[in-house]
Amino acid sequence: MMSEISKEFFENGFVTKHKILSDEEADSINNEYNEFLNQKNKWVDLVEHKSKTHLFFPWANKLIHNDKILNLASKILGNNFYCWNSLIFYKKPRSKAFVSMHQDQNYWGIIHDKALSIQIAISNSTEKNGCLKLIPKSHTKDFVHKDYSNLNNILARGQSISSNEINKNDLINIDLNKGECCMFHGNIVHGSYENMSDQPRFLFTMRFLTTDNKIQNKYYYNNATLVKGEDKFNYFEREDTVENSSITSLRVLHKKNLIDQFSKYLNLKIKNTLFCSILMFFLKFDSFRGLFYKLIKKI
Numbered sequence: 469m470m471s472e473i474s475k476e477f478f479e480n481g482f483v484t485k486h487k488i489l490s491d492e493e494a495d496s497i498n499n500e501y502n503e504f505l506n507q508k509n510k511w512v513d514l515v516e517h518k519s520k521t522h523l524f525f526p527w528a529n530k531l532i533h534n535d536k537i538l539n540l541a542s543k544i545l546g547n548n549f550y551c552w553n554s555l556i557f558y559k560k561p562r563s564k565a566f567v568s569m570h571q572d573q574n575y576w577g578i579i580h581d582k583a584l585s586i587q588i589a590i591s592n593s594t595e596k597n598g599c600l601k602l603i604p605k606s607h608t609k610d611f612v613h614k615d616y617s618n619l620n621n622i623l624a625r626g627q628s629i630s631s632n633e634i635n636k637n638d639l640i641n642i643d644l645n646k647g648e649c650c651m652f653h654g655n656i657v658h659g660s661y662e663n664m665s666d667q668p669r670f671l672f673t674m675r676f677l678t679t680d681n682k683i684q685n686k687y688y689y690n691n692a693t694l695v696k697g698e699d700k701f702n703y704f705e706r707e708d709t710v711e712n713s714s715i716t717s718l719r720v721l722h723k724k725n726l727i728d729q730f731s732k733y734l735n736l737k738i739k740n741t742l743f744c745s746i747l748m749f750f751l752k753f754d755s756f757r758g759l760f761y762k763l764i765k766k767i
């Protein structure tokens with residue numbers, strides 16, 4: 469029998485306000501993250517830690533294995549699934565950063581629908597500080613996407629649905645108190661506006677998919693962490709965890725993934741293979757990628 473949660477999820481494309489972390493647990497992650505931001509970091513790390521974050525921070529690696537999160541995801545995905553990505557969406561106070569409206573499945577290129585995201589609020593997330601916005605029930609329709617380049621767009625490729633296609637009145641705010649999460653379908657229309665408050669907004673999103681799914685190699689890495697059950701398909705290379713390995717070795721894989729992805733995005737933007745290979749000769753060095761991020765104002 470379908471649980472209430474899965475019924476609501478498939479009907480509306482999301483369920484929200486499930487408490488995962490206590491206020492103290494959320495604060496502790498927030499403090500650790502602020503310490504990281506206040507350190508003297510390499511430019512490259514200031515950008516690249518925001519993707520595949522579970523291979524960068526021990527707290528993130530623990531969160532993708534959190535029982536309450538896995539319990540929630542298993543109501544939709546069943547007993548065998550991976551976490552293949554995790555991301556930090558952080559907006560500084562008064563930051564103009566936004567996320568253009570998009571459907572994740574439009575660019576994930578997965579082979580079937582069994583994929584979702586769970587977004588957990590590490591700080592309170594409100595309309596004023598630029599919380600997640602989504603259109604209920606929009607997961608049942610496919611929208612056309614264009615690459616919309618804007619330096620304030622947090623999405624690296626700027627993938628967006630044209631504003632004419634969307635009625636802004638259909639968007640709802642996903643207000644979350646720290647420690648709460650929202651689980652949303654891979655095809656739901658979502659994004660967020662700028663932070664108009666004096667507080668930072670810190671959200672952490674985890675992407676889960678079933679072991680019989682595949683991801684489009686054209687854009688993404690093919691390694692993931694098995695967080696529940698077993699994998700009889702072996703489409704993914706299995707990532708270690710911080711429990712059975714160390715954060716130092718996870719960070720080696722993190723770097724490799726980010727360089728590979730950088731090269732894939734570059735090839736998409738600049739369709740000249742020779743030129744891209746020459747650029748990548750330099751850009752595989754941290755200092756050059758860091759400089760590049762600085763030039764495109766990602767730092």
Ligand SMILES: O=C(O)CCC(=O)C(=O)O
Pocket residue numbers: 557566567572585587599600601658659660671673
């Ligand atoms: O909350 C945001 O800023 C957007 C988050 C998002 O696009 C996602 O979690 O997939």
